Amino acid sequence: MDGTPINRDLLLERAQALIASLESAETSDEQLESQVDEINNLRDNSLFKELGKMTREIHDSIMKFRMDNRIADLASVDIPDAKDRLEYVIEMTEKAANTAMAVIEDSSPLAEKLGGEASQLKSQWEKFRKRELSQDELRAMGHDVETFFDESEQMTNKLLSGFTEIMMAQGFQDLTGQIIRQVISLVHEIESNLVALVKIQGESLVKEEKLDSKEEGKLEGPQVPGKETSPDIMQGQDDVDDLLASLGF
Amino acid sequence: MKILIVDDFSTMRRIIKNLLRDLGFNNTEEADDGNTGLPKLQSGNFDFLVTDWNMPGMTGIDLLRAVRADEKLKSLPVLMVTAEAKKEQIVMAAQEGVNGYIVKPFTAQTLKEKIEKIFERIEG
Numbered sequence: 001m002d003g004t005p006i007n008r009d010l011l012l013e014r015a016q017a018l019i020a021s022l023e024s025a026e027t028s029d030e031q032l033e034s035q036v037d038e039i040n041n042l043r044d045n046s047l048f049k050e051l052g053k054m055t056r057e058i059h060d061s062i063m064k065f066r067m068d069n070r071i072a073d074l075a076s077v078d079i080p081d082a083k084d085r086l087e088y089v090i091e092m093t094e095k096a097a098n099t100a101m102a103v104i105e106d107s108s109p110l111a112e113k114l115g116g117e118a119s120q121l122k123s124q125w126e127k128f129r130k131r132e133l134s135q136d137e138l139r140a141m142g143h144d145v146e147t148f149f150d151e152s153e154q155m156t157n158k159l160l161s162g163f164t165e166i167m168m169a170q171g172f173q174d175l176t177g178q179i180i181r182q183v184i185s186l187v188h189e190i191e192s193n194l195v196a197l198v199k200i201q202g203e204s205l206v207k208e209e210k211l212d213s214k215e216e217g218k219l220e221g222p223q224v225p226g227k228e229t230s231p232d233i234m235q236g237q238d239d240v241d242d243l244l245a246s247l248g249f
Numbered sequence: 250m251k252i253l254i255v256d257d258f259s260t261m262r263r264i265i266k267n268l269l270r271d272l273g274f275n276n277t278e279e280a281d282d283g284n285t286g287l288p289k290l291q292s293g294n295f296d297f298l299v300t301d302w303n304m305p306g307m308t309g310i311d312l313l314r315a316v317r318a319d320e321k322l323k324s325l326p327v328l329m330v331t332a333e334a335k336k337e338q339i340v341m342a343a344q345e346g347v348n349g350y351i352v353k354p355f356t357a358q359t360l361k362e363k364i365e366k367i368f369e370r371i372e373g
Contacts, residue, residue, distance in 0.1 A: 164267075164268075164271065164357050167264055167267055167268075168264065168354075168356065168357055170260050170263075170264060171260070171261060171264055171353060171354050171355075172354075173258060173260040173261070174256070174258035174260055174261040174332075174353065175332060175353060175354060177258055178303065178332060219302065219303040219308075219333055219338075220333060220334075220335055221303060221332050221333070222332040222353065223332070223334050223352075231336075232335055232336045232337065233334055233335055233336070234334040234335070234336065234339065234352060235334075236352065237351065237352055237355060237359055239334075240334070240339055240350055240351075240352050243336060243339055243340070244339065244343060244350060247340065247343045249343065
């Protein structure tokens with residue numbers, strides 16, 4: 001314990017006086033007792049001072065901790081905000097999954113139809129090669145082939161645009177990744193504040209300067225619907241285009 | 250037309266790469282932040298840069314500044330594709346000389362339009 005040191009000179013003086021008294025036959029028991037009490041008091045005084053100092057330090061630390069606005073913000077703003085952001089992550093992943101499933105559900109019948117028509121044409125073609133087709137059947141096959149060409153063209157385009165749709169839906173991974181990283185850094189901050197709170201019990205808290213959560217130039221990441229509705233936040237590409245147009249773009 | 254795509258999320262790089270391929274741009278390369286992207290630009294004869302903003306290491310805005318400060322690269326067209334949607338950030342990107350700005354999530358059509366617009370301006 002590095003508290004107030006015992007006054008050594010004073011203690012030595014009292015101790016020597018006590019020895020002298022002990023060695024002297026004239027000293028009464030009462031006198032000896034009072035000298036021992038004086039020495040005891042010396043020790044008690046420094047103990048009380050040390051205790052007082054510790055109490056003050058703990059009090060100061062707790063007050064500092066209470067007055068740290070960042071802690072209040074964490075509880076009242078950041079944690080509810082993180083909950084909303086995580087809800088949005090669920091929403092985005094669900095939407096991406098549903099988009100992909102919908103495209104697959106719509107595309108599969110197209111692919112099946114195309115395959116079915118191809119195998120039907122193939123069997124007609126084989127008959128033709130074996131010269132088993134009548135004039136009328138041949139004419140009908142020509143018509144079927146034309147229809148098949150048109151349909152394959154259309155359906156291939158539909159399938160390709162479906163692929164693009166599925167691909168674009170994968171953008172959720174980037175956006176949810178950014179949001180989850182923000183939440184991870186919030187969890188780290190809460191963790192270090194909890195550690196600081198625990199430390200208060202043992203030692204005086206050395207508080208590091210915390211950066212303000214809304215520091216200048218901080219990157220905000222993906223926009224979460226229902227959040228950040230200030231006019232400084234663009235609500236979509238149209239807003240961005242308008243702003244850039246106003247800047248001469 | 251050689252294009253560099255810079256984004257820290259590989260999924261997004263892949264999406265942009267595929268969209269560019271659909272638009273007829275087959276010659277693309279990728280980097281995951283400005284620190285790896287800039288040396289590629291300096292040594293690779295790129296014609297176009299598509300970059301994210303928020304990346305660990307070197308951010309997109311710093312990459313844009315480095316490009317504009319580089320004698321060889323300063324006229325390289327730069328398209329920013331980012332989740333950052335604050336007015337001050339878009340203004341900042343414009344001031345630093347960005348050629349186009351797309352906010353995520355975006356559509357294939359938006360990317361197509363912005364790229365066409367950038368090349369129209371350059372040719373015109």
